[in-house]
Amino acid sequence: METTKQRIIVSVFDKRNVAGRPPESYVSHVKIWDDAEDGQRRPRYILLSRNAAGEGFIYKSKINTNDSFSVGKPWKLNELRRVEVAGPNTVIITLARAYQWQTEDAREQSEFVAAVVRTFRSITVG
Numbered sequence: 001m002e003t004t005k006q007r008i009i010v011s012v013f014d015k016r017n018v019a020g021r022p023p024e025s026y027v028s029h030v031k032i033w034d035d036a037e038d039g040q041r042r043p044r045y046i047l048l049s050r051n052a053a054g055e056g057f058i059y060k061s062k063i064n065t066n067d068s069f070s071v072g073k074p075w076k077l078n079e080l081r082r083v084e085v086a087g088p089n090t091v092i093i094t095l096a097r098a099y100q101w102q103t104e105d106a107r108e109q110s111e112f113v114a115a116v117v118r119t120f121r122s123i124t125v126g
Contacts, residue, residue: 004029004031007067008029008047008069009026010068011069012047012049012061012071013025024050024051025049025050025051026047026048027049027050028047028111028112028115028116029045029048029061030046030101030103030108030112031044031045031103031104031105032045032101032102032104033101033102033103033104043104044060045060045061045062046059046060046061046101046112047059047060047071048077048112048115048116048119054122054123055077055078055123056077056078056119056120057074057075057077058075058077058080058093058116059071059072059073059074060072060073075096077116077119077120077123078124079095079096080094080116081095083113083117088109089102089104089109090102090103091103091109
């Protein structure tokens with residue numbers, strides 16, 4: 001059985017460019033819960049990637065019916081203004097506006113936040 005990380009990489013980051021390399025590489029992910037208009041909670045994933053030019057990206061992603069992932073909303077990581085851990089299962093990431101996400105696992109949230117900060121520092125050189 002493939003792990004979530006493997007499924008994300010195959011679905012989103014395994015495409016190849018003309019040079020035979022993926023345009024972006026997986027860095028990290030965290031599972032979140034979105035509140036739908038019908039009152040139900042839907043699982044979503046926030047993905048962190050980096051491209052060969054050194055740019056970082058954050059994507060909001062969902063699982064499709066065939067267990068693959070597709071990306072929706074993209075953000076450039078260099079637009080990051082703030083990361084706040086509001087609780088063991090709540091993270092607020094501020095880009096153009098603040099996004100508050102309820103995560104499923106405190107350890108996974110902590111690893112994702114650390115990856116975001118580490119990647120942001122490496123692409124902004126500081």
